[in-house]
Amino acid sequence: MHRKSFTNMSCPIARSLERVGEWWSILILRDAFYGMTRFDEFQKSLEIAPNILTRRLTALVAEGLMERRQYLEKPPRFEYILTESGRAFKPIMIALMAWGNNHFAPDGLSVVLTDIETGATVEPILVDGKSGKKIIGKNYVLTAGPAAGPGVHNRMAYAAQKRASPDKIPDFPPKLMA
Amino acid sequence: MHRKSFTNMSCPIARSLERVGEWWSILILRDAFYGMTRFDEFQKSLEIAPNILTRRLTALVAEGLMERRQYLEKPPRFEYILTESGRAFKPIMIALMAWGNNHFAPDGLSVVLTDIETGATVEPILVDGKSGKKIIGKNYVLTAGPAAGPGVHNRMAYAAQKRASPDKIPDFPPKLMA
DNA sequence: CAGTATCCTGTCCGATACTG
């Protein structure tokens, strides 16, 4: 992160990113979620140098998050649209937004999530899709999944789980026991 | 992002980050969520150069995401613990994890979220805390909040909202109308 | 154990000029 500051600091997402890392790509995705598709839309919005934008866009396409599609034969014109993986990034964007709004919004909220049917402002929270319970604080831990190797994270996750509920320890990953 | 590849590519979070940007800081936060607090825990886990770890840790403290606390008088020993803002980053981490799990997990899930009471694996989804409705796809848009300025995002958000529900347009931001 | 001190390298980015 060697930009002095992100383009639009009144955006809570940008503010969030300012705290954690790098991220032209994410800002491009953000604009894509706003509905932008064309090179110069991104360029004007982000005030990014054209060569850099090309680079980021190319990378996003290579990573499968965006698709470059010709929408005009002559003159040849292209647009950049989100792929399914790209669209699936939206919850992260929303989570970043919520974080920025709740912790780094000195001047009030500059972006909110809106329910398109009711027009109501949404308060995004994470829940367990199965149980419907809110995911908060200490009730949930990151743990090793079926494909995990025997790393230090697994050991810590296993220990955390054991501390919390000794009788409910799952049987994976087998390697953990070794 | 000029590391060749992140330390542990079997971690879906790392895999996610690989797609979007930079991020030692996030990996440190990840480990903090796993329960790590000490310098050498982070160092061993991340295989990061000590000077870089110092730099990142210092930055995280400066940004208010972690706190450096002395836990031993002599010899002086310090630990790094998440602040409230730091803990609030967890949903983003979870969202990143879910994204990685759902879209970039060629070998199966290596990290999952676990309900500490029941031991069940959690399927994290975003919902509206007020209405309880799932936040998916096209039903929700990022829009300008009360503190927003008259930027292009506002115009696009406004347009999107108008397209979706012409009768439910909110009265903010006033500047938008100007 | 918990860092500090140097030096070096890579690359991400910024600025600018130019093209069909």
Place this chain on the structure above:
DNA sequence: CAGTATCGGACAGGATACTG
């Protein structure tokens, strides 16, 4: 409109040595 071509600078990150 949608980029490509060059050049330069800043800083994140890497390697290594050293300290109380």
